[in-house]
Amino acid sequence: MIRRKGNVYKLDTPATTLLLGAGGEQLYYGGRLAVGGCDYEFLRDESEEDALRPFSAFGGEGPFGISCVLEGRAFFPRFVFRRAGLADKPALSPLPCSYSESEEKNACQTLCFEFTDEPSKLKLFVYYTVFDDSDAIVLSSRLVNGGKKEISVNRPASLQLDVFGDGYGFVSFSDGFFERKTQTPVPVGATLVKETSAGFGAPFCDSFALLERPSRVYAAGLLYSGNARLAASADVYPRTRLRIGVNGAARETLASGEGLSSPEALMTFAEDEDSVRATVGAFFARHLLRGKWKDRERPALFFGENAAEGETLTKKIELAEGEALSEKMKFAAREALTKKIELAARSGAEIFVLDADVFAEREETEAEIAALVREKGMRFGVRLRPRTAPSSGGILEKRPEFALRGRNREIFGADGRTLLDFADERVQKYAVRALSALLSETKAVYMKWENEPSETEPSAQGACEGDPFRYAEGLYAVAEKLAERFPSLRTEGVADCGENGFFDFFLASGEGEPEKKFAFYKKYRKLLVRGTRYRLKDFSGRECGDIFVSENRFSAVAIVRGRETPRFTGREGISLRGLDAGTVYAVSVRKEGLFDETRRLTAAGELLMKGRIPLEKIAGEExxxxxxxxxxxxxxV
Known part of the structure; x- marks a missing residue:
């Protein structure tokens, strides 16, 4: 996968090739170059200023965005190439780190470039990792103080991708890499920025982005959820740059010999957006997810909270602050919960999920509820908001110093809850103990980390006193420790990179008749989880759904969202994608929520992909x- 010919390194994936000069300059990144015997060095620019380097400085942000302070003097280091070669893939615990399970010798290879700034003795290591079964290339970087004096530095970016040419659109996402997107042309001489200073999981700023123009799509993003900065710029050469890394001006002081790493990022190339989405989704499934549940379909979950009403059972029966629940109301609450458990069991749910507030004053009834769930033939799971605690009562009444505070000592929170300071190791240890106790008592097999409302984020309320990166790192440390203690636990999160569209949750958790819902999900979940996903657009180019296609292309599930199409009139039309043109399909049309067949037809794949299907015939406004x-x-037919 990684070969050297003369002064050029060739990094091959199944469908792409990256050519890097011996000094780290990028000579080519695009479709696979399969014909050997080529002299790749002729692609090298004669001028050093024109070369595409992993830290080149065009755009005015300095080399790789690194600013340093040595003996009170601020400067941008001028890194000079020193050496390159194969190396071990760096471990970045507790941050998410990609890996390979293959026992083949060269299933995963890493190429390292080392650069040095001689005046400060600062060393920069840039790592490229390729896998034999993925078109994604993983990058990370590390700064090391090779001098004798302390030096203050900013954390380096994780990835800098330069491509020749302009006219690219900068595509950013909200609510996950497979959800809402915004595309903006990258103007020459300007920089487009999408960023968040939140410590973890900002739904309004996903840490993935695209550079896109016809037949050329580059995707890149962090394998980390937290304070992120995505910047796209172009110059008159013309060149276009995408730089992705941790956001924040907090400096780190490195003593002699100490180092500082960036989170991992990935990049990939394809001719269309669907292909890069498929690459990213497959990469997460193969090289980031771990544990017992890695290769299994998502179980059918029944949440104790009615998601449509947006209220937990506890909230429904809660009295005014300061009053206690009467025995009668407690009994009514237990009766209502028992009925929900019985409904879940009749409906065919496999795991019953209960909302739990592990940092509040608990009555320790979760274990009894879990036992009842198992009696009904299901397994037990919990849904948590682990980043916050009740503002009154609970742990913050005993340990108010656990609250996350701003520079003016204000606390962050909303809706009666306060953010905990996970940059504090004491908070991390407490969270691990409390969560471990809950999981052990209930014998839970599933845990979902719920996101917090955006109004609780420090970025929405002011500057945080600490480093948001340390906050995110602390949360990852808690998750890592729980994974070690409970290796069979299935965990799910909703932070940006954590939700990459392997399944459509609404199919098993929206409104409708539970029995039909779970029967439908169990029958088609393998296709929804493992099938190739394509975006559906109407003839005006507006996205209006998705289709999941099996590997042999003999079966598919399409979700057409008429009501989500802007300015819907009912006269729009769509064509399906990813089908086999020569296969004749039996098509069943069903309304979401009811799952009753409303229409049935027969058509060949070529007709469904080339013809215009009127939305009014199948979707209307539903x-x-x-x-x-x-x-x-x-x-x-």
């Missing part, structure tokens, strides 16, 4: 599900 199966022989 969301409809189209089930496609290869038609049996003898069907009249």
């Amino acid at each position: 969301t409809f599900i189209l089930l496609l199966e290869k038609a049996k022989r003898g069907k009249n």
Whole structure:
């Protein structure tokens, strides 16, 4: 996968090639170059200023964005290439770190470039890692103080991707890499920035982005959820740059010999957006997810909270602050919860999930509820908001210093809850103890980390006193410790990179009849989880759904969202994607929530992909599900 010919390194993935000069300059990144015997060095620019380097300075932000302070003097280091070669992949615990399970010798290879700033003796290491089964390339960087004196530095960016040419659109996302997106042309001489200073999981700023123009799509993003900065710029050369890394001006002081690493990032190339989405999704499934549940379909979950009402059972029966729940209300609450558990069992749910506030004053009834759930033939799970605690009562009444505070000592929170300071090791240890106790008492097999409302974020309320990166690192440390203690626990989160669209949650948790809902999900979940996902657009180019296609292309599930199409009139039309043109499909149209068949038709893949299907025939202003199966022989078409 990584070969050297003369002064050029060739990094091959199944469908892409990256050519790097011996000094780290990028000579080519695009579709796979399969023909050997080429002299790649002729691609090198004669001028050093024109070369595409992993830390080149065009755009005015300084080399790799690194600013340093040595003996009171601020400067931007001028890194000079020193050496390159294969190296071990760096471990970045507790941050998310990609890996390979293959026992093949060269299933995963890492190339390291070392650069040095001679005056300060500061060393920069840039790592490129390739896998034999993925078109994603993973990058990270590390700064090391090779001098004898202390030096203050900013954390380096994780990835800097330069491409020749302009006219690219900068595509950023909200609510996950597969959700809402914004595309803006990258103007020459300017920099477009999308950033968050939140410590973890900012839904309004996903840490993935695209550089996109016809037949050329580059995707890049952090394998980290937290304070992120994405910047796109272009110059008159013309060149376009995408730089991604941790946001924040907090400096780190490095003593002699100490180092500082950036979180991992990945990049990939394809001719269209669907292909890069598929690459990223497959990479997460193979090289980032771990544990017992890695290769299994998502179980059918029944949440004790009614997501449509937006209220937990506890909130429904809560009295005014300072009053206690009467025995009668406690009994009514238990009766209501028991009925929900029985409904979940009748409906075919596999895991019953209860909201739990582990940092509040607990009555320790979760273990009793878990036992009842298991009696009904299901397993037990919990949904948590682990980043906050009740503002009154609970742990913050005993340990008020655990609250996250701003520079003016104000606390951050909303809706009666306060953010905990996970940069504090004492908070991390307390969270691990409390969560471990809950998971052990209830024998939970599933845990979901719920995100907090955006109004609780420090970025929404003012500057945080500490470093948001340390806050995120502390949360990862808690998650890592729980994974070690509970290796069979299935965990899910909703922070940006954590939700990469392997499944559509609404299919098993929206409104409708539970029995039909869970039966439908169990039947088609393998396709929804493992199938290739394509975006559906109407003939005006507006996204209006998705289709999941099996590997042999004999079956598919399409979700068409008429009500989400802007300025919907009912006259729009769509064409399906990813099907086999020569296969005749039996198509069943069903309304989401009811799952009753409303229409049935037979059509060849070529007609469904080339023809215009009027949305008014299948969706109207509702969301409809189209089930496609290869038609049996003898069907009249």
